[in-house]
Amino acid sequence: MAPLCFLLLVASITLYTSHATTPMCGCMSQASALTDFYHSSNPEGWTHSDGWGSTNCSIPWYGVACDGVSIISIGLPSNNITGTLPSSWSSLVNMSQLSLSDNPKLSGALPPEWSSMTQLTTLFIYHTNVSGTLPSSWSNMSSLLDVLLYLNPLLSGSLPPEWSSMSKLWRMQIYATNVSGTLPSTWSDMTSMVDLELYSNPRLSGSLPSGWASMSKLSSLYIFGTNVSGTLPSSWSNMSSLGDLLLLSNPLLSGTLPPEWSSMSQLSRLQIYATSVSGTLPSTWSNMTSMTNLQLYSNPMLSGTLPSEWSSMAKLSTLYIFATNVSGTLPSSWSNMTSMGDLQLFSTPLIGTLPPQWQSMSMVWRIFIFETSISGALPSSWRSMSNLGDLLLFSNPLLSGTLPPEWSNMSQLSRLRIYGSNVSGTLPSSWGNMASMANLQLHSNPMLSGTLPSEWSKMSKLNTLYINGTNVSGTLPSLWSNMSSMMDLQLHLNPMLSGSFPAEWSGMFQVQTSLRPTCRELCLPRGAI
Structure with a gap:
């Protein structure tokens, strides 16, 4: 300021x-x-x-x-x-x-x-x-x-x-x-304006005045939750001091994302979501090197690919591009986004693989890439994401390969969902070192096999565990009785699971447990409940 x-x-x-x-x-x-x-x-x-x-x-x-x-x-x-x-x-x-x-x-x-x-x-x-x-x-x-x-x-x-x-x-x-009516074009004469906030006025209508480009000192402009329509003015590229631009929740806002806005070199937060904007993501926005928070989600008409050039946004910490029609692959060059903390790219027709190079995003704490057509294996190199706490990769039916044992280094991970995929192999015993894990869902992966690792008993914070609809076999580990935080345990629809019900689990029956008759020879010891 x-x-x-x-x-x-x-x-x-x-x-x-x-x-x-x-x-x-x-x-x-x-x-x-x-x-x-x-x-x-x-x-x-x-x-x-x-x-x-x-x-x-x-x-x-x-x-x-x-x-x-x-x-x-x-x-x-x-x-x-x-x-x-x-x-x-x-x-x-x-x-x-x-x-x-x-x-x-x-x-x-x-x-x-x-x-x-x-x-x-x-x-x-x-x-x-x-x-x-x-x-x-x-x-x-x-x-x-x-x-x-x-x-x-x-x-x-x-x-x-x-x-x-x-x-x-x-x-x-x-x-x-x-207040109602339109945004006055005459306000372009307010050339000293730094902070203009007109949001949550649902009766405001009309278009965004191109003449407001003369507000060259404008630092914050909030026009969201309104009924404004029309396109994003390319002339606003002259707002070279703009640092914070919020145009979200304007369902009648249309047109494309202006490539000319790349000259907004001071822009650090841009939110244009829940609109009717269309077209592609401008590669020229790579010049927005001050950007830290970019949210373009819930724009179903937004298409094209994720620009590899955006890798120059080295300060970007929050990026939401979900519920769009953006396709193509995940750019490996985005590994340069080393300040990334919150990355959400779900519910889009993305293809390709999860880039191993993204391991350099050592500051990332949340990644949501689900309901896509991503394929290939889970990168073992992501073990370097030591701050990752929330990883959702579910409903990616083409995702394959095994669950990386190396991910045991993710000591901050508290929620992991990899279900509805084509992953195979065994449940890594090394994941018992994920001491922060609270919610682990690996269900509906019919190619998962092997046994339930007794080492997972060290996950003392685990309260939700879904491993149903798989091909895991063997017996129920008696050591899992140490999972003192367990609230919801789902192990049904595992036809190869066998053995008897561990007497040691008797103390766990304040939890919601689903084993169901699809498991073989599972029974409760007398007095377990």
């Missing part, structure tokens, strides 16, 4: 958290406007009302600042104020800061008359019950720097095009309201 904007943010926080209180001497001629508001807003219910109504100018009024000539600031956040916003405050023409936020009983309309407050720099009226429209006359407030009007569910009407005259405005947040 630019130094000036940081100072403004500090000033805004100060306005909210402090309650500037000064003697009223020199300002008593303006006190009547405040007194009328006080008496009409259930003063007995105010949390703080020290000094209000006093005729002694040496006694400060809580939250009111006087510079000896005029009232310049009123800060009454979270003060349990009831009533409406007084139009009479229009006489406070030297006011610079006004905060009435977090007063949910405050109601009525935003007074158009306040347009006379031309010196106002900070206006906070959020989390209230105010209603009506945004006054177009407020365009006269040309000194405004910071406007927060969010969490006002009864606020309606459109976003005034006239507010484009607020050329000094650096932050505006009008979200979680009932």
